[in-house]
Amino acid sequence: MGMSEIILEMKHITKAFSGVKALDDVNLQVQKGEIHALCGENGAGKSTLMNVLSGVYPHGTYDGDIIYKGETCKFHRIKDSENKGIVIIHQELALSPYLSIAENVFMGNEQLSMRGVIDWTKTRERAKEALEHVGLQNENLNAPVNTLGVGKQQLIEIAKAMAKNVELLILDEPTAALNDEESAQLLEIMLELKKKGVTCIIISHKLNEISYVADSITIIRDGKTIETLKKGVDEWSEDRIIKGMVGREMNNRYPVRDNCPIGDVVMEVKNWNAYHPEIADKQILKNINIKVRAGEVVGLAGLMGAGRTEFAMSLFGHSYGQKISGEVYMHGKKVSTKTVKDAIDNKIAYTSEDRKTYGLVLINDIKTNMTMAALRAYYANGQIVNERQENLDAEEYKEKINVKATSIHQTVGSLSGGNQQKVVLAKWMMTHPDVLILDEPTRGIDVGAKYEIYCAINDMAREGKAIIVISSEMQEIIGTCDRAYVINEGRIAGELDRSELSQESIMKCIMDSNGKGEE
Amino acid sequence: MENKKKYINLDIKSFGMIAALIIIFIIFYVLTKGSNATPTNINNLIMQNGYIIILATGMLLCVLTGYIDLGVGSVVALGAACAAKLVVEQGWPVPLAWLIAVAIGLAVGVFAGFFIAFLDIPPFVVTLATMLMGRGLTYTLLRSLTVGPLPADYSFIGVGFLPTVKVPLGEGSIDIVCIVVAALVTVGIIFAEVKTIRTNNKYGFANLVPWQMAIKDVVILAIVWFFFTRLGMYNGIPIQLVVLAIIVGIYHFVTSKTVAGRQIYAMGGNAKAASLSGINTKKVFFWVYVNMGVLASIAGIVLSARQGGANPKMGDGVEMDAIASCYIGGAAASGGVGTIIGAVVGALVMGVLNNGMSMCGMSTDLQKVVKGAVLLGAVVLDVTTKKKKG
Numbered sequence: 004m005g006m007s008e009i010i011l012e013m014k015h016i017t018k019a020f021s022g023v024k025a026l027d028d029v030n031l032q033v034q035k036g037e038i039h040a041l042c043g044e045n046g047a048g049k050s051t052l053m054n055v056l057s058g059v060y061p062h063g064t065y066d067g068d069i070i071y072k073g074e075t076c077k078f079h080r081i082k083d084s085e086n087k088g089i090v091i092i093h094q095e096l097a098l099s100p101y102l103s104i105a106e107n108v109f110m111g112n113e114q115l116s117m118r119g120v121i122d123w124t125k126t127r128e129r130a131k132e133a134l135e136h137v138g139l140q141n142e143n144l145n146a147p148v149n150t151l152g153v154g155k156q157q158l159i160e161i162a163k164a165m166a167k168n169v170e171l172l173i174l175d176e177p178t179a180a181l182n183d184e185e186s187a188q189l190l191e192i193m194l195e196l197k198k199k200g201v202t203c204i205i206i207s208h209k210l211n212e213i214s215y216v217a218d219s220i221t222i223i224r225d226g227k228t229i230e231t232l233k234k235g236v237d238e239w240s241e242d243r244i245i246k247g248m249v250g251r252e253m254n255n256r257y258p259v260r261d262n263c264p265i266g267d268v269v270m271e272v273k274n275w276n277a278y279h280p281e282i283a284d285k286q287i288l289k290n291i292n293i294k295v296r297a298g299e300v301v302g303l304a305g306l307m308g309a310g311r312t313e314f315a316m317s318l319f320g321h322s323y324g325q326k327i328s329g330e331v332y333m334h335g336k337k338v339s340t341k342t343v344k345d346a347i348d349n350k351i352a353y354t355s356e357d358r359k360t361y362g363l364v365l366i367n368d369i370k371t372n373m374t375m376a377a378l379r380a381y382y383a384n385g386q387i388v389n390e391r392q393e394n395l396d397a398e399e400y401k402e403k404i405n406v407k408a409t410s411i412h413q414t415v416g417s418l419s420g421g422n423q424q425k426v427v428l429a430k431w432m433m434t435h436p437d438v439l440i441l442d443e444p445t446r447g448i449d450v451g452a453k454y455e456i457y458c459a460i461n462d463m464a465r466e467g468k469a470i471i472v473i474s475s476e477m478q479e480i481i482g483t484c485d486r487a488y489v490i491n492e493g494r495i496a497g498e499l500d501r502s503e504l505s506q507e508s509i510m511k512c513i514m515d516s517n518g519k520g521e522e
Numbered sequence: 523m524e525n526k527k528k529y530i531n532l533d534i535k536s537f538g539m540i541a542a543l544i545i546i547f548i549i550f551y552v553l554t555k556g557s558n559a560t561p562t563n564i565n566n567l568i569m570q571n572g573y574i575i576i577l578a579t580g581m582l583l584c585v586l587t588g589y590i591d592l593g594v595g596s597v598v599a600l601g602a603a604c605a606a607k608l609v610v611e612q613g614w615p616v617p618l619a620w621l622i623a624v625a626i627g628l629a630v631g632v633f634a635g636f637f638i639a640f641l642d643i644p645p646f647v648v649t650l651a652t653m654l655m656g657r658g659l660t661y662t663l664l665r666s667l668t669v670g671p672l673p674a675d676y677s678f679i680g681v682g683f684l685p686t687v688k689v690p691l692g693e694g695s696i697d698i699v700c701i702v703v704a705a706l707v708t709v710g711i712i713f714a715e716v717k718t719i720r721t722n723n724k725y726g727f728a729n730l731v732p733w734q735m736a737i738k739d740v741v742i743l744a745i746v747w748f749f750f751t752r753l754g755m756y757n758g759i760p761i762q763l764v765v766l767a768i769i770v771g772i773y774h775f776v777t778s779k780t781v782a783g784r785q786i787y788a789m790g791g792n793a794k795a796a797s798l799s800g801i802n803t804k805k806v807f808f809w810v811y812v813n814m815g816v817l818a819s820i821a822g823i824v825l826s827a828r829q830g831g832a833n834p835k836m837g838d839g840v841e842m843d844a845i846a847s848c849y850i851g852g853a854a855a856s857g858g859v860g861t862i863i864g865a866v867v868g869a870l871v872m873g874v875l876n877n878g879m880s881m882c883g884m885s886t887d888l889q890k891v892v893k894g895a896v897l898l899g900a901v902v903l904d905v906t907t908k909k910k911k912g
Contacts (some may be wrong), residue, residue, distance in 0.1 A: 322798060343800040353798070361798050364791030366858050375788055377801040386780040392728055410728070412530075414757050431800070 010035040010202050011171060016055055016067035025051045026065070029228040034169070038193060038203045040213040042244055043223035044449035049206045053173050057091040059086040071171075088170035092160045094179060097354025100149035104139075105130035107148045108163050133166040134159075137192050152308070154185030161192065164245075172196065173204045174282070176211060179447050180477050182307030190216045208449065210241040229373035245450055257482030258454065261460040265485065266297030268335070269469035270351070270438045275329030277317040287313050287324055289494040300460060300486030302480035303473045304509050310493035311473045313355055315440045319353040320346045333437065347376060352436035354427050356443035356473070358420075362427040365416035366439070368395035369408055371413050372426050375434040377433040384412060400429040402461050430461055439463060442473045457483055477506045491516045532734040539851055539867045540741070542900075546871060558710050558878050561756035564749065569828060571682070571873035573598070573821040573837075575866055577844035578844040579773045579850075580817035582865040583810045586777075587792040589645035591811065593634060594818040594844060596656025596869030597839030601627050602840020603660045611678055616676045623819045627715040629788030630656060644765070646684065646728025653886035661834045668730035670831020674847040680827025686758035700754030707746050715739060762824060769817070791858030818879075825841040846893070847872055850900040871896070 010034040018026040026048045030323070033039045041049045055059050055071060063190045069076045071087060078084045081091075090416045098107050107256050107272050108130040116122035134140045137158040142151070148159060157177055164172055174193075177187040186209070191204055191351065192214055202231060207213050213220060222229040229247050232239065246258075271294040279285040288310050294303045295465030303311045317325035318331065320343030329339050340346040355361035363372050374382050382393050397411040415426055424444065431439060441460070445453040460483060464470055476478050480487050483502045489497045489512035497512035544728040550558045557563065577594055584591045599622035608619040634652050637643040687698040715735070722729045730738070753759055786798040790804050797803045821840075826832045851868030853860025875896060879889045 241900075319798075342802070345799060346801070347800045355798060360792075361794050363860065364788055364795055365853075366791050367787070371784070371788075375784075375796070375801075378784055379800070383781045386782060388779055388781060388784060390779070391721060391725060395725060409528075 008032070008035040010072060011056075012070040012184050013052070014069075014070065015057065016065060016069075016070045017051065018051055018055055018060060020230070025226050026055070028222065028302045031069075031228065032231070033202060033204060034219070035202055036197060036199055037218040038205060038216055040217035040220040041204060041206045041223060042210070042213065042220055043248055043316065047248075048226040049223055049473050050175060053091055053175060053204070055207065056084070057081055057089060057173065059091075061451060062109040073427045081282075085167055088168060089173070090164040090167055090169040090171070091158075091173040092164060092175065092177065093493035094176040096153075096160060098159060099154055101147050103145045104134070104142055104148055104159060105144040106134050108158055108166050108481035110163065112163075112167055114266045120321060126494055127167060130162075133162040136165045136196065137162045140186075140412065150187070153180045154182070154188065157181060157185075157189060158192065161196075165196075166394055169201060171202045171204070173206075176208065176447065177205065177208045178207065178209060183477070184306060186212060208447065210244050214239060214241055214244065214380060220244060226251060245475055247302055249451055256261055256450070256454065257479075258458050258461055260300070260464060263298050263461065265299045266467060268294050269333065270295050271335075272318060273330045273332070275314065275318065276327065277313065277324035278326040284327065285339045287493050289492075290493055291329070291490075291493075293471075293488055293495070295471055297437075297467045297469055298464050298468045299486065300464055300472060300484050302504075303471060303490055304477060304487050305475075305496070306492040306513065307475055309490045309513075311490050312442055312488065313493075315325040315442055315471070315473060318346075319343065319351060319440065331518050347380070347436075348436055350435070351436055351440070352376075352431035352438065353440045353444060354431055354444060356446060358423050358427050362430075363415050366414060368412045368414055369401065369406065369418075369426055370394060370411040372396045373400060373411075373429045374429055377435075379436070381433065396433060398428075398432065404429055404432075404453055409514060418447075419452075421448035421455070424448055424456060425459070428456065432463065436468065438469045438471065440473070440513070443473060443475065445476075446476075447480065451512075477509050480509070489513060489516075498520050529731045530728040531740060532730055537738065539864060539871065539900075540745075543867055543871050543874065545739075546811055546878070547874050550874065550881070554881045558874075558881055559752070559839065561752045561754075563877065563881075564752040565756045565760060567877055568763050568766070568869075568872055570877065571869060572680075572828075573825040573838060574843050574873065575766055575869045576821040576824065576828055577840060578847035578869040579769055580814040581841075581844040582773075582851075582853060582860055582862055583777070583786055584615050584645070584814055585845070585853045585874065586598055586636050586856070586857055586860055587810055588790050588793075588855075589638075589806060589840075590649070591645065591818075592635070592813060592841050593630065593656055594651040594821075594841045595651045595839055596660065597627050597630050597815055597818035598631070598822035598840060599660040599832070599834060600656045600663070600826060601822035602832040603664050603669065603834065605676075606672060606826050606865055609672060610831075614757035616673070619676075620823055623823055624816055627815040627819025627822070628812060628823035628890060629815070630818075631812035634815065635808040636685065638811055639804040644740040645811070649686040649857060651656055657834075658840075664832065664834045666834055668831055670829075672830050673826065674703075677827045677830055678823050679765065680829070682761040683757045684759040684761065684764065691755070691792075694755055694802030696751065696757055697754035697758040699758055700750045703759065704747050704750035707750075708743055710732075711742065711746075712875040765820075767825065769820075772860060772865055774843070777862050782806075782809075789821055789858075840870045843869075843872055846897045852904060854904075868900075871900075875887050881899055883911045 008034055013029065013031040014024050016029040017024060029048065029052055031052065041052070043049050055065050058081045061079045062077035069087070076087065085123050098512040099110060099253055102110070105127050109126055114122050114125040114129055130144055131140055134142065139155060139158055139162065148156060151159070157358065181189060190212055196203065205213070205217065220232045273292055275288055275291040276286065279287050293312055313323050318325050318340055321327050321341055331338055338349040340349060340351060359365060364375070365509050370393055374397065376387065382389050395409065401408070402413055406422050406426045406429070408422060415423060416428065445456050460470060472480065472483055484504065485501050487499050487504055488495050489499065490511055491513045496516035499508055527894070530734065544851060546560070581594065604626055605619040606621035608614040608622060609616055613735055620683060634648050637648045638645050688695040689698055718727055737769050777786070785796065785801045788799065788801055789806050793803050825836060829836065847868035848860060848865045849855065850871050851860065852865030853864060872893060875893060876889060879892060
């Protein structure tokens with residue numbers, strides 16, 4: 004690097020929420036022009052630290068000092084930090100879907116000709132400049148931003164920061180919603196920005212990305228700084244980072260599934276087709292055939308947008324798409340899955356990739372969420388709810404899959420992502436399904452919780468359930484599945500046995516099938 | 523089993539509104555030098571606000587789904603107009619006329635529910651339409667005139683009383699039936715508490731902190747006894763109170779103990795998640811609005827019975843009172859949160875306010891200002907306390 008100028012120093016930062024310390028004497032030193040990663044489990048305090056830095060939590064609500072470019076800063080609002088060139092991009096995209104790309108790039112930072120009047124020529128010219136930094140200069144500036152994919156939208160966020168003359172860019176889980184290809188592109192852009200002298204702080208759970216892109220890593224655990232690793236100086240591996248994060252060695256990220264014999268075929272789907280919900284002649288799923296056996300964990304691998312979630316949702320109560328055709332067999336018998344209720348009655352369960360939007364009622368408590376799907380079948384005599392049985396079973400499942408909460412009456416919205424995911428899992432376990440389709444079961448949750456989810460998957464398989472895991476993380480498919488189907492462009496691109504499963508073989512399936520589908 | 527928390531605290535929020543109701547009542551007690559607590563006035567409180575309470579129970583279900591029904595005031599008028607006209611001008615038997623009124627409420631509910639649930643038209647728009655259409659039909663039907671007077675077998679539901687057994691007490695007399703009902707309620711409450719504690723202990727669930735439970739029960743029993751002795755010193759138990767008890771009882775049960783109730787809450791909290799959990803959200807939506815139509819027509823019958831006739835302006839703006847009752851009673855505008863008891867208490871808060879301010883001689887114009895401020899204050903309090911917790 005050659006540079007050792009420190010652009011940012013956060014000293015002895017302590018921040019408490021109603022008496023509970025979220026940050027306890029945290030120290031962070033960022034060098035000018037480096038990419039600095041913040042690692043830690045969910046709830047460790049990474050986002051809180053960044054909110055302190057960017058002024059979301061104003062000066063005075065925390066203890067400690069922020070020294071930026073040699074000057075002690077007291078930010079009272081986000082605008083204060085932005086004026087100094089510090090821009091934070093949050094996990095949730097802050098774009099207005101129906102406004103154009105150019106308008107979004109300058110949202111909150113409008114280019115004016117006079118007070119209160121927007122200069123559209125200037126807006127478009129400058130937008131183009133900003134978009135060049137992220138390789139999107141050829142996009143139609145007037146197109147509504149929701150016509151772009153998530154990956155490009157994330158890049159628009161970065162362009163937005165560039166338009167503010169950013170010097171220190173903070174990215175909170177920038178690749179959480181992106182597929183491998185988009186993530187790789189984003190990482191390259193980060194390296195480009197680094198060459199242009201922009202300093203980056205990145206928060207991410209994807210350790211392979213961090214070890215690739217970062218120059219140093221600060222690990223936070225339980226609100227305390229544990230250590231800072233430097234590339235080329237310290238040991239630099241995913242296992243080393245995990246050790247820092249969880250405070251102990253994690254020998255195996257995927258628990259072994261032993262004593263789990265594979266039985267007969269439980270579910271078979273034949274010739275499944277579905278069309279886009281709005282564009283009637285656009286076929287999304289093309290003749291998909293899969294089967295899954297008792298005690299077997301089957302993966303659905305593929306890139307984002309390949310049609311895996313669409314397949315699962317169209318299967319589960321025709322919740323996606325139109326003109327759906329195909330047959331579903333449970334234990335050899337043809338069944339209907341036309342409504343979600345039909346699917347549940349036929350012992351199929353589906354956990355969504357987006358637990359907050361599709362999985363949970365965040366304002367309700369753990370118990371109510373857990374029994375939501377099973378209520379009619381298992382917790383009611385006719386119309387009347389058996390609340391006592393609900394409480395008993397909710398307690399049992401809370402223990403069983405280790406939901407960390409004060410009681411089953413705690414509101415689900417106040418739980419961490421990992422615990423929310425466990426509640427979703429329990430909700431579907433309580434319907435006593437024969438087949439569980441788990442869509443991105445570990446998205447955005449920390450290493451420890453992931454391990455527990457994998458253990459729960461293994462336990463269910465041992466009970467003889469058939470399990471389908473949809474995941475964009477190839478490592479996860481390889482680590483958890485007995486067999487996997489690779490889906491690409493809405494069709495099965497290949498089927499791989501455990502012995503054949505590797506990142507290379509999955510990618511090869513995808514590459515081989517690309518473009519072949521079109522007749 | 524490891525050591526579990528043995529006691530839980532009383533949910534302040536659900537009890538806070540009852541406390542507010544008592545405080546408001548006491549303030550007016552002082553301001554009116556005790557005349558708001560006379561037996562006559564306590565009786566009036568029920569008689570004047572009965573139909574609002576009926577509307578509030580139905581409205582709560584709409585609010586739980588995250589929306590409101592603006593059309594209820596018009597349905598009140600339309601139902602009442604039809605029933606009154608059939609009885610007074612056509613000489614129909616009262617029960618049949620009531621049935622027609624309820625059928626009209628049902629029809630309006632089906633109409634609104636169809637557009638809302640199956641065509642995805644925003645409830646605000648659909649019910650704004652039913653509000654205008656219902657009011658217009660009422661004016662047309664009544665040719666802008668008042669229909670009345672209504673016969674006694676019609677009006678008893680609004681102004682009648684249960685049979686009484688009066689015994690002398692001090693300077694006046696008191697109705698034994700009221701005392702018996704109060705005693706039954708007392709026994710019922712104590713019995714229910716004991717049963718809850720037993721079940722909790724048996725299964726290792728947490729109980730309320732004992733002193734909090736004692737305070738809660740004492741306050742509730744004090745209200746019950748105060749209320750029924752006052753009624754007993756007047757004319758006994760109004761028929762309206764019986765109607766209210768049945769309706770509130772049914773809806774409290776439905777919302778808290780049945781699958782249908784749970785589905786409404788789940789849908790209001792997150793419609794997408796509810797739908798992916800096997801809940802037919804369209805069906806829930808539809809029935810909530812059908813139900814509102816039916817309850818609005820019943821409220822119309824009660825209101826016309828009390829007024830002794832029907833006029834085209836009746837029930838004008840009561841949808842706002844019903845909606846306000848739900849919000850004052852702790853329901854969330856975004857849906858998924860709220861209770862029937864809360865809505866009833868909210869309606870009573872509005873009623874006690876109206877009644878007290880009128881007795882103080884405050885103009886109806888200013889009363890609206892105060893009601894608006896109370897609504898806003900209640901919701902602000904609700905939202906800010908929630909924020910602190912989070």
